[in-house]
Structures are given as C-alpha cells and as structure tokens.
Amino acid sequence: MDYLQIANSAPMWIASGLAIGLVLFQAYIFAKKSYNTGKAIGLSDTQMKSALKGSMITSIGPSLVILTGLLSLLVTVGGPMAWMRLSFIGSVMFELMAVGFGAEAVGVNLGTDSMTQLAFANAVWTMILGSIGWIIFATLTADKMDRVQDRFLKGDKALLKIIPVAAMLGSFGSLVSGHLVALNKNTIAAITGGLIMAIVVPLAEKDKLKWLREWGLAIALFGGMIVAAIL
C-alpha cells in the first residue's frame, strides 16, 4: 500500500480530529472563563468585544502563512498529520525539519528518495517526540512561574509593567534581527512592516480613527509583504 493511502485514511483523520477538538475545547472554556472574570473585575463589554474583533482580524494574515505551510506539509505527510500538527503544538518550520530528520533516520533522503511507510511512521514519531517537550514543560511550570515572578519582583509593582515589554522586545528583536541582517527582500518586509506600524499606532489614538486599532497590524503586515514583493 502506498504510504499516502495510510496517511490519508479515516483512522488518521479521527486521531488528528480528536487532538484538534481538545485545542478548541480548551480555547472555549478559557475564553468563557476569561470573559466572565473580565466583567467581574471591571472590563467593559465593548472593550472585550473590540479586542476579540481585533484579534480575529489580526489572526487571518498569520493563519494564511500557516496555510501555505500546511499545503507544503500535506504533500509529504498527508492531510491529517499536516492539519493536526499546525493546529496543535507545532509550527511550520519545526514540522518540516522533523519530517526530514525522521525520514533520514530510516535511510530515506527527502527530495531524492521516495517516502516509504516506515519513513512516514518515523516522521510521525519524530514530530510527536520532538514537540511534546514544550507542552510538558509548559504544563508542569505554568502555575509555578507566577510565584517565581512574584519573588523576583519583590513587590515592586512598576517592574511588573516593564518586564513583559522588555521580554517582548527581546524575543521579537531576536525574531526580526535574522531578517534584518539577511539584507534581502525579507529585510524590506521587516522594515516596512515596522514603519507602517510606527505610523498606524499613533494615528489609531485619534477617536475618529478607532477602527485602525483593530486593523492596524493587518495593514502593517500585508503592507510589508506587498512592498517586499513589488520592489
């Protein structure tokens, strides 16, 4: 049997579907609890609904990027695995690397050799074992990190506002720096995306331009993309 027949079989769809169902269930109960608690501590309905709408608009662009990754993954590991891995724990770059390592370990070189059943199975195992480290460590530590952070802050409330922004600048600084030093079209995209954001964020403070708060990031990221593609 061709491995893709197995990869696209009903039992594989069911196994993947269950995992995706879990992610949706978690999102639902967390969102419901958060919404109710938000109301109880004084967040207004309009505030939260506007935030929800903004996240929805913002999520479309990155999801399209993930979709193109899904389509490239689909060719090698079939629909169910591609669908599951990109909605659950995984990310595009990581999965493609895992498939490569997994197939290689049973002597199949992707791109030159054709995928076998065994190589596919090993790729599946590699994707799983390579990624559960994240979910295990996060699940073990999420509730304890609060205490670690509190101890570190020693009651200095102002620091609580500084550290998240510093962490964010550090992590997105490191994500963007690879594209900045590449000096290619990615560099143009990163700089343009940043510049549009620098214009949009102050503009969105004006009451007349409130809609920009929700659309700002989407405009910046598609703007950066289009400029890089055209130049």
Added chain:
Amino acid sequence: MTQKRDVFEGDYLPFIVRYGKVTGWLGVLMSFGPALVLAVVYRIMPPTTAILTAFIAMASAVGVNWFVEPISYFPIVGVAGTYMAFTSGNISNLRIPAAAVAQRIARVEPGTPEGNIVATLGMAVSVLVNTLILTIGVLAGSTILARLPANVIDAFNYLLPSLFGAIFVQFALMKLKLAPIALGIALALTLAVNLGWFDFLPGRPTYLITLGAVFGTIALAVAMHKRETGRP
C-alpha cells in the same frame, strides 16, 4: 483593588490551572494518537533506534526552546496564556500577535490581571480562526495551491518578517528607550551566530539570540528602573 485580586487569584487562576493541567496532559496523550493508529491499525512501528536517532537530532536542534520559550513568553501571556499557547503552537507567529493586539485595543497593560484576561481572549480567537482556515485549507487541499499564481505564494514568504517587524515596533513605541537596547543585543548576537562564534555549541545555536536578547533586555530594563527610582 483587593476585591479584583480576590476574583483573579481566588477564582480565575485556580480554574485555569485545573483545566490547564487536564488539557495539557490530555494534549500530551493525544499527540500520540496518529502514532498509535499506525502501530495498532496498520502494524507499522519504526525500530526504537530509528526513533531515538531522529529524536536526538530534533532535541539538539530545538530542545533548548522547550525551556526557553515558555519562560520568555510567560511575562507577556501569563498562566492561562502559557497553557494555551503551548497546546496550540504557532506561538510567535500567531498567538502572541493576537494577544498583543487584544491588549492594545482594550488598553490594558501586559502583566496585570486585565492584561492576562484580554490576552487569553485574543489567543482563543486566534485558535478559532486558525483552525477554521486550516480545516478549509486541508479539505480543499492542494487544489488551492495549484490555482494560486506562483508570485502570490512567494509573496507569503514576506508576511512573517513583516509581522515580526510590526510587532517589534508596537512594543518599541511603549518603551522607546528600551527598544534600541533590545534590537542592539539581538543584532549583535545574530551576527555573532552567523559568523560562527558559537559553533562549539551543539546544533545551530540560534536559541542564544533569544536567550541573550530576552534576559539581557529584562536585566537592563530592571537596572534602568532601579536607577531611576533609586530603589536598591
């Protein structure tokens, strides 16, 4: 204020921790589903050595991130966000941007109870949108890919760098003094890694860039704050 703390710490967090743990461990179990199907239904089981070989390759390439990412993203997304982000994946390219936009629109500060709650709402929506788009995509399958012109597919490669640039600037505007420091550290480390200064470390040590930039920026931010306020 105290009542707010009571609701958040006495009711919200215990709920989130309980369900976060249950869904997290279920997630670990369920990720083995497809491997189990292959072994039980189709009797395909790779030899342990092959699994181990591939696992070791993966662990040396990304293993450090298992620890670095949950720690570096925690201050931004909080307890609920940590459970959610690491169950659903695609963190830097989707979850964090969705959470950050939600916080900016609702005008709440990251790190506060309000900030955590709004970030969780933003992430939940991103889970929904992402799952919806991917489900349509996988069902429509490769026919979509075949119909899209090649230059459109190429253009999508620029979306991610553009997103990273835009998110960086969004936070840079919140702390103008800190942004050049963060970017400076990140750029210096990126160049050093590209020049091969850290080649004695296993894998390609790109995690050093994240580690150095996140904790270097936090350390300098704390030092600057202490100097300004004169606290020890």
